[in-house]
Amino acid sequence: MKKTLPLIASLVSLAALPAMAQDAAPAEAADAVSADVVYIFNTLLFLIGGFLVMWMAAGFAMLEAGLVRSKNVTTQLFKNVSLFAIAGIMYWxxxxxxxxxxxxxxxxxxxxxxFSPKAxxxxxAGDVTAGYSAGSDFFFQLMFCATTASIVSGTxxxxxxxxxxxxxxxxxxxxxxxxxxxxxxxGGFLSEMGFSDFAGSTLVHATGGFAALAGAIVLGARYGKYRPDGRQHPMPGSNLALATLGTFILWLGWFGFNxxxxxxLGSVNDAADVSRxxxxxxxAASAGAVAAIITSQLMFGKIDLTMVLNGALAGLVSITAEPLTPSVFAAILIGGVGxxxxxxVVPMLDKMKIDDVVGAIPVHLVAGIWGTIIVPATNPDTSFITQIIGVAAIGAFTxxxxxxxxxxxxxxMGIRVDQETEINGLDVSELGMEAYPDFVQAK
Structure with a gap:
């Protein structure tokens, strides 16, 4: 990886040259608009982006419901609802x-x-001089906070x-x-150093991944997942249709995220940048899916749908650190590597007996780190050293x-259910209800 990173960075840099040249060129003056119009369009961007990112909560719920076994689906759905509600209150x-x-x-x-609740x-009485409404900003930023917790849930x-x-x-x-x-x-110390993470490859996704990794280590693997002889026991998900639906919901929500x-959105240049x-x-998402198709075929001898779904998500995570400055070809390279x-990374985790049920650690943690470190290849205002320091600081703290x-x-208080409960499923023991009661045989 150390030997290939400079090569990849060089390719991405070459691919990004048109974008950097365009960014360096003097921008044509946009037609002047009133402060009221700027306020309205900026607020609208936050609100639309916010509810698109909120829609990602449904994506995580469906993805996780599809990738866990049927006896645990209700529990995963509950966790995704509860974490979103908790995030809303705690963030305020x-x-x-x-x-x-x-x-x-x-x-x-x-x-x-x-402990200073948001006003x-x-x-x-909107404050036009602020450039956007306080409520729209809070709503948008809250959605990122909830996304971080969703990553932990699946692992x-x-x-x-x-x-x-x-x-x-x-x-x-x-x-x-x-x-x-x-x-x-x-505006903290990483910002002063020149660290850059446009929409949160590390600040959101890798942070959730680091928290999930710590939890997986302390919690341990599922009962029967890893056998004494070193082999792993496959535990396929209950509904790949739901997992696929969840992936498409996340893909859609990511347009608001990034x-x-x-x-x-109060100027012509901003509108052009949002489109870019x-x-x-x-x-990047498309490239991630195609790369996962090819990689899974080469590694396993056949295409794995769950890998393809996670490949698309990893492409999205990878481009999140810098979705503006790359050229289209550079975005394809970044997403493809993700x-x-x-x-x-999946078999590497299995060798270490780290049980990640939905593959969140490879997607959000590892691909998030990759996307953050490669930012200087397309954004000349950053450096590889600063990006590495930022990732290390955030990762170590989290x-x-x-x-x-x-x-x-x-x-x-204990964090793990007992073995009998795990075998029977958490839905009945933790919540007293099942997601698919019609398919349960009468006892």
Whole structure:
């Protein structure tokens, strides 16, 4: 990987030359518009982007419901609803101003304002000078916070207790995610260093992946997943139609995730950039899916649909760190490498006996790191050293804090269901209901 990275970076750099030349050229002056119009269009971008990213919650729910066994589907659906609700409350109470403290840092550049609920605009009194409504910004940023928790849900499926998971979600969405995201998006020390993560390949996706990895290590693999002889026991999902639907929902939602991260739609140039982001996002996803098709055929002798679905998602994660500056060909290269990563990393995790039920660690963690580190190949305002430092800082903070929290939860209340419950399925024991009761044989 170390030998191939410079080659890949060179190819991406060459592919991106037209884009960099275009960005360097003087932009033509756009027709002047009123501050009211700018305010309205920027607010509209945040709101549309926000509900598209919220739609990704449905995508995660369907993807996870399809990739877990039928006896655990209801539990996964509940987790996705509960984590979204928890994120909404925690992000308002503490998360938003912890992430965007302005001049009110508790620890300058590191920790923002603690327990300072987000204030909305008064009824009928929007602040035009802000450029967008306070509510639209909060709504949009909240959706990213909830996405981080969704990543953890899938990895730890089929063996984690519900209450410990929800307690961890409170800490992740209220504190861990807002603190590390403030280092970049809130004007913290990584932003001052020149670190760049446009829409969150590391700030959102790798963060969720690091939290999930820590949880998977502490929690352990599912019963019977890895045999004493070193072989693994396949545990196929219950419904690949749902998993495919979930992937397409996530693909659609990603246009809001990346496109609205432009944070402006009040000028001709901003509108053009949002359109460019949409195109690059789609091309990276397409390349990720195709790369996963080819890689799974070469590695396993046949195409694996679950790998293809995750390949598309890995392509999306990879381009999220910088969806604006690459040329279309560069976006294809970036997304394609991400898709191949999603396939190659799975057996590596199995060799380490790290049980990731839905493949979130390869998709969100590893592909997220790849997408962040390769940013300087298309964005000349960044450097590989700074990107690596940023990934390392965010990764170390998230992984260590998550590991400590998981270990404390394990020692105090236990985080794993007993073996009998795991064998019978969590739906009946944890919730007392099943997703597919008509298919259960009468006892």
């Amino acid at each position: 109470i503490v998360g938003y101003n912890l992430m965007y403290p302005g001049d009110g840092w508790t620890v300058p550049g590191v920790i923002g304002q603690l 909305m605009d008064p009824v009928g 730890l499926a089929e063996r984690i207790k519900l209450w410990p998971f929800m307690i961890f979600t409170v800490i992740l969405t209220g504190f861990i995610y807002p603190i590390e995201a403030s280092w970049q998006w809130g 496109g609205a991260s432009q944070l402006a 982001i949409f195109v690059n996002t789609n091309m 898709g191949a990563i999603a396939v190659v 992984f260590v804090v998550s590991m400590v929290i998981w270990m404390v939860l394990k020692a105090t």
